[in-house]
Amino acid sequence: MKVSPPREKGADDVVLALDGVSRVYGTEVEVRALDDVSLDIRAGEFLSIVGPSGSGKSTMLGLLGVLDLPTEGAIRVRGTDVTRLADAERSRLRGEAIGFVFQQFHLIPHLTALGNVETALLYRGLTPRERRTRAMSALEQVGLGERHDHRPVQMSGGEQQRVAIARAISTDPGVVLADEPTGALDSSNAENVMQIFADLQSPERAICIVTHDMHVADATRRRISMLDGRIVADEALNGGSGMGVDS
Amino acid sequence: MRRFRELVGVATAGLTARKVRTLLIMLGPILGVSAIVAAIGINESSKGHLKAKLQELGTDLIVVNASAGFGFGQDPVIEAAAVSRVGRLPDVVAVTGTRQLSDIVTVPFTGAEDYYRAFPVPVIATGPELPDTLEVPMVSGRFLNAFDEESGARVAVIGRDLADEYGYLAGESRTIELNGLEYGVVGVLDWVLLEPSMDSAVFLTFAAAVADWELDDPDPSRLYVRAPTNTAMVAKEIPTVVSLGGPDGANASVPTDLLDAQSQVDESLNNLTKMMGGLALIVGGVGIANVMSISVIQRSSEIGIRRALGHSRGTIAVQFLFEALVVGVFGGILGALVGAGVVWGVAAQRGYTMVLSVAGLAGWALVSVGVAVVAGLYPSSKAARLEPLETLRLG
Numbered sequence: 001m002k003v004s005p006p007r008e009k010g011a012d013d014v015v016l017a018l019d020g021v022s023r024v025y026g027t028e029v030e031v032r033a034l035d036d037v038s039l040d041i042r043a044g045e046f047l048s049i050v051g052p053s054g055s056g057k058s059t060m061l062g063l064l065g066v067l068d069l070p071t072e073g074a075i076r077v078r079g080t081d082v083t084r085l086a087d088a089e090r091s092r093l094r095g096e097a098i099g100f101v102f103q104q105f106h107l108i109p110h111l112t113a114l115g116n117v118e119t120a121l122l123y124r125g126l127t128p129r130e131r132r133t134r135a136m137s138a139l140e141q142v143g144l145g146e147r148h149d150h151r152p153v154q155m156s157g158g159e160q161q162r163v164a165i166a167r168a169i170s171t172d173p174g175v176v177l178a179d180e181p182t183g184a185l186d187s188s189n190a191e192n193v194m195q196i197f198a199d200l201q202s203p204e205r206a207i208c209i210v211t212h213d214m215h216v217a218d219a220t221r222r223r224i225s226m227l228d229g230r231i232v233a234d235e236a237l238n239g240g241s242g243m244g245v246d247s
Numbered sequence: 248m249r250r251f252r253e254l255v256g257v258a259t260a261g262l263t264a265r266k267v268r269t270l271l272i273m274l275g276p277i278l279g280v281s282a283i284v285a286a287i288g289i290n291e292s293s294k295g296h297l298k299a300k301l302q303e304l305g306t307d308l309i310v311v312n313a314s315a316g317f318g319f320g321q322d323p324v325i326e327a328a329a330v331s332r333v334g335r336l337p338d339v340v341a342v343t344g345t346r347q348l349s350d351i352v353t354v355p356f357t358g359a360e361d362y363y364r365a366f367p368v369p370v371i372a373t374g375p376e377l378p379d380t381l382e383v384p385m386v387s388g389r390f391l392n393a394f395d396e397e398s399g400a401r402v403a404v405i406g407r408d409l410a411d412e413y414g415y416l417a418g419e420s421r422t423i424e425l426n427g428l429e430y431g432v433v434g435v436l437d438w439v440l441l442e443p444s445m446d447s448a449v450f451l452t453f454a455a456a457v458a459d460w461e462l463d464d465p466d467p468s469r470l471y472v473r474a475p476t477n478t479a480m481v482a483k484e485i486p487t488v489v490s491l492g493g494p495d496g497a498n499a500s501v502p503t504d505l506l507d508a509q510s511q512v513d514e515s516l517n518n519l520t521k522m523m524g525g526l527a528l529i530v531g532g533v534g535i536a537n538v539m540s541i542s543v544i545q546r547s548s549e550i551g552i553r554r555a556l557g558h559s560r561g562t563i564a565v566q567f568l569f570e571a572l573v574v575g576v577f578g579g580i581l582g583a584l585v586g587a588g589v590v591w592g593v594a595a596q597r598g599y600t601m602v603l604s605v606a607g608l609a610g611w612a613l614v615s616v617g618v619a620v621v622a623g624l625y626p627s628s629k630a631a632r633l634e635p636l637e638t639l640r641l642g
Contacts, residue, residue: 062636067555088559095557102639106552110264120556122253167556 014076015097015174015206016041016064021073023059033059035229036073041175045206046198048217051226058179060226061210065177066094078174095120099168103180105160107152107167113139114148117167124171138170139163142196158189165196175206182216194219254562258569265542269574272538275531276578276615277585283524283611284586285593287517288603292594295602297509304440305382306503307478311470311485314496324466325497329489336488338474338481341380344467345373346453348460353449354424355413368409369448370425372456372465380471381439386410387417388434391452399454403430408446410435423449428459441502472499528615531578532622535571539626543567543633550630551638564631571623572616579612579619586611 023034034056041047041064051057062068063075066082074081077097082090099120107116117135126134139145142162152160161181168176178197182190194216197207209220217223218237225233262269311333313323325344334342353368354360378390386407395402403423405415415421415435422429430451439445453465474481482499489497543550550563558566587603594601 065555067636067639068634088561091554091557091559091562093557094555100552100555102552104640106548106555106639108549108552110260115260119257119553122257122556123250123558123562125249127249171557 013042014040017076019074021070024071044203047222048209048220049224050217055226056229099173099176101178101181103183105164113163138166142166178209273578275534277582279528279531280582280611280615281586285589286520288590291602292599295600299600307475309472309482311499313468338477341473343377343380346468372453386435396452399458401430402433404434404450406446406448532618535622543630547638551635554635560631564627567627567630571619575616575619579615583608583612
């Protein structure tokens with residue numbers, strides 16, 4: 001199944017693409033978690049991937065984030081097939097092109113908010129001052145500039161998630177992948193976080209949220225529905241451009 | 248370079264975040280290095296004490312004892328002519344002969360006769376140069392002089408211990424009774440480190456010995472020879488110089504040689520110490536590997552997120568290797584300092600001269616670094632192999 005691009009755009013617009021990707025787990029008993037899926041994510045998109053548990057959305061997230069490699073098919077990050085790259089190159093590309101936000105925040109507990117954001121900026125040839133400035137500005141973007149010297153344990157869940165978002169955007173990635181970003185938050189914090197995501201949208205950056213929460217998905221502008229390792233729907237919402245419904 | 252600093256920063260942040268654990272894994276290298284440094288340092292310092300004593304004594308004094316020729320019934324002596332021959336050797340700067348007299352009971356005061364008959368005080372006939380040759384100063388008064396020698400006056404010098412035993416006060420006019428003959432005490436000789444028996448001896452001139460004690464001739468039975476240069480060679484030729492191929496022999500020895508041998512550091516003990524310390528270091532290394540492996544599991548989420556943020560497997564491995572390196576460096580330095588402190592304490596307490604090689608300290612600290620890095624290899628590779636997807640628990 002091929003989801004056709006919603007409208008004609010230059011190939012440079014595609015920041016992340018799955019091309020006929022399958023992922024099979026196990027050797028004796030094969031589980032096809034993802035079955036021949038193709039998907040293009042373009043700059044400026046705000047999309048969600050939804051589906052019940054076991055539908056393959058987590059597997060898809062791992063592959064989109066280049067944390068995992070497909071059994072078949074290609075993953076292209078800015079046009080480069082990462083399945084052919086060595087770990088060091090692949091890691092570098094992941095660090096440059098993709099930002100992650102997780103359900104459990106995954107902040108490093110012994111580092112301050114600033115230290116956590118700075119971790120994303122390590123080994124990039126930046127001076128300590130540049131690193132600090134960029135991390136501070138990312139924290140200010142999520143409204144936590146004042147609390148840069150607080151450790152994760154001193155912060156609420158919502159604040160921790162905002163630190164995680166600051167960490168994800170500090171490297172100025174082409175796409176931010178969020179895995180159930182509101183799953184561990186109460187409704188007001190969840191709303192706040194979704195608002196931040198909406199604000200972070202820009203013509204250069206795509207935001208992709210993986211969720212099982214339809215309310216969250218409804219706030220985005222393109223919704224991709226998954227079932228049994230396949231994409232079953234790709235709809236535009238809120239005047240968005242994601243199209244090509246096909247099931 | 249910037250990358251190196253960043254790695255060091257990440258490693259130290261990881262270590263300082265868990266201070267107790269870091270301290271515990273540092274204990275291995277600290278104990279290992281300090282044990283080796285302390286054991287070797289104490290061993291060498293105790294010898295350093297002997298070496299310092301050797302320095303004080305000088306290693307250029309030769310003792311020559313007359314040995315029996317074919318004569319019977321008489322104590323062997325070295326003839327006056329032979330003594331002067333020894334004195335004319337090019338490297339010899341001083342020669343003094345001594346002869347111990349027998350069957351003399353020395354009594355400091357009446358009533359002590361029984362005691363001093365049982366434990367006789369040595370009575371030694373000698374020349375005026377003895378203090379110079381032995382390089383021993385006088386505690387008080389003067390030594391025997393040329394006038395005493397010529398006149399055969401009944402004067403005596405006593406050793407420092409004997410003076411203490413007698414309750415002799417400096418400058419006091421006092422006599423000492425030798426088999427009933429009163430001798431005037433003119434001085435007290437300081438301790439003779441190489442001949443402790445002299446510390447409780449009475450010294451007379453040969454003239455007095457011949458006049459009062461039926462000595463046939465003023466020939467010594469022992470010579471003290473000072474030869475600052477070529478000491479060993481001089482000691483070797485003295486027997487020939489004394490005997491000139493005749494029957495009257497002599498044995499020459501350098502008493503400090505024995506001390507010198509004692510002062511040599513016991514290599515086998517040192518090796519054993521090094522082996523034990525090495526074993527302690529290896530055990531410490533196993534501890535590092537153990538604790539760090541557990542730490543890698545506990546920090547799997549951190550490792551996962553770092554991988555997601557673009558750090559490669561290699562970077563993760565180096566990060567953990569750097570943690571081990573920092574443990575090794577600080578453990579090594581602390582261990583060396585603790586070891587040096589122990590050596591210093593023991594040396595101060597026992598009055599040793601502290602002997603510690605800085606190169607040795609640095610060397611053992613380096614060994615600790617090596618052990619820590621090797622110990623860090625397994626946990627680092629384990630950290631690098633972790634799959635980020637498994638540790639991040641997506642969805």
